[in-house]
């Protein structure tokens with residue numbers, strides 16, 4: 180079976196520093212893959228290359244057999260890759276609802292003229308994304324806070340909202356950068372369930388970065404380990420847990 | 434008939450035109466010439482402030498050359514009517530009523546030429562500079578404004594430093610407030626659409642905006658063109674109201690006045706821009722008696738002091754990013 184997302188020898192150099200070197204990934208449809216590694220290993224840099232924030236110094240990215248190399252971030256999102264950020268990037272002064280509505284941006288079709296004359300088309304689409312957004316908010320029980328400013332949400336809810344905003348783009352692949360960072364034990368548990376739930380419901384392929392081993396080992400089918408930009412191991416959670424190279428990388432670090 | 438059909442919009446349009454028409458006829462009887470002029474300047478400043486608010490307030494880009502776009506619009510529309518439309522109008526020998534109609538039609542053409550020219554310049558200036566991040570836009574637009582002014586200063590066909598005289602004074606309350614309504618209504622409607630939300634998202638966080646598929650350069654350029662278009666219209670209305678243009682009306686001071694309106698009203702608040710435009714137009718006039726008593730221009734002391742006080746006590750501007758709510762006017766949402 181051919182991979183949905185494939186990278187070949189993906190490399191990112193910042194001046195002298197090689198943040199990621201020869202990263203090879205093949206994501207099949209519906210997989211849930213974890214990307215782990217000590218601090219500064221290059222995990223977020225991989226996400227930034229996959230989403231076009233950084234232009235790789237070397238290597239190729241292919242989605243469904245089409246190259247993503249030269250594309251801008253917004254084009255890549257339109258092709259079906261959505262993401263969240265390690266340091267939450269919500270539209271803080273906008274309402275929770277507007278944040279999710281904005282996630283629908285690429286699926287909106289009415290033009291500036293329809294906006295100016297407030298045509299029926301305008302109302303229909305606005306009504307539809309309002310309903311769709313409210314439905315999405317229900318996934319994390321946020322619908323009651325729809326009219327709060329995003330910055331007034333509790334920390335955990337902000338992480339949730341960011342996931343919903345990414346989901347609203349209707350992606351094929353969802354990249355989650357440390358979704359459980361800063362969450363407490365019970366919140367992490369419920370997040371694990373939700374991630375699996377949305378994978379099924381939206382027919383998603385998920386790649387996630389996470390330091391919380393319980394989450395990674397609990398839900399990922401396959402794990403890649405980065406250290407100093409190198410892929411030092413990959414395999415099932417069991418294999419990774421017993422891999423001496425991985426243990427050394429983690430222990431050697433602390 | 435659905436409540437939001439095109440029919441409803443046409444009725445609204447006709448109603449607004451009628452009100453403006455009555456306003457146009459009645460105002461000169463009610464107000465003296467001086468007060469009329471203040472009302473006109475309020476209108477022009479509302480157009481300037483509201484249009485700049487789109488780019489500086491909603492999109493969060495810092496343009497400092499609004500006077501430049503106003504100048505382009507003013508001179509382009511003035512040249513259009515002075516060199517082409519006015520001679521054409523004089524060559525028509527029809528009844529005075531028809532002439533009046535044609536004249537008003539020509540005014541609209543001249544305004545659209547002015548707005549279009551300003552929008553074109555907006556595109557040419559915006560496309561390269563809006564791709565860059567941060568303060569480049571401010572510097573480029575500031576430079577652009579000065580280049581435009583100096584260029585006009587050296588163009589004899591536009592009167593150069595002596596000024597451009599003999600522009601037909603075709604504009605009136607109706608057209609000035611027609612465009613006030615136009616820019617305010619389109620701004621409000623834009624804000625409630627996904628186009629407007631995209632602009633707000635760019636102001637909030639460009640990287641996040643890109644990550645959800647928003648073409649930030651495209652949206653910034655569109656906002657900039659829209660904003661420049663209305664600055665050009667404001668320029669055209671101004672030119673055809675006083676019938677005389679001088680490059681010194683379009684220095685960077687004028688751009689700063691527009692910025693003050695946006696900041697004072699609250700970045701991103703349309704109602705704020707309107708109120709602030711009215712305040713900044715009336716306040717210096719209201720302080721004029723002070724100047725006559727003291728023989729010193731105290732206005733330029735008190736006016737900045739007031740602004741300073743406001744910025745210290747309410748740094749988010751009069752309205753923050755809120756709007757005056759007209760929800761009581763809207764039809765109740767049927768559940």
Ligand SMILES: Nc1ncnc2c1ncn2[C@@H]1O[C@H](COP(=O)(O)OP(=O)(O)OP(=O)(O)O)[C@@H](O)[C@H]1O
Pocket residue numbers: 193196198216217218219220221222223224225265
């Ligand atoms: N824009 C940049 N310019 C220069 N160096 C960078 C840049 N972005 C990342 N780096 C460097 O690349 C390396 C990898 O960073 P990255 O953020 O990908 O790590 P990470 O695996 O996500 O770590 P963490 O677990 O702390 O989030 C680090 O040494 C970092 O300093």
Ligand SMILES: [Mg+2]
Pocket residue numbers: 222223224265
């Ligand atoms: Mg990281």
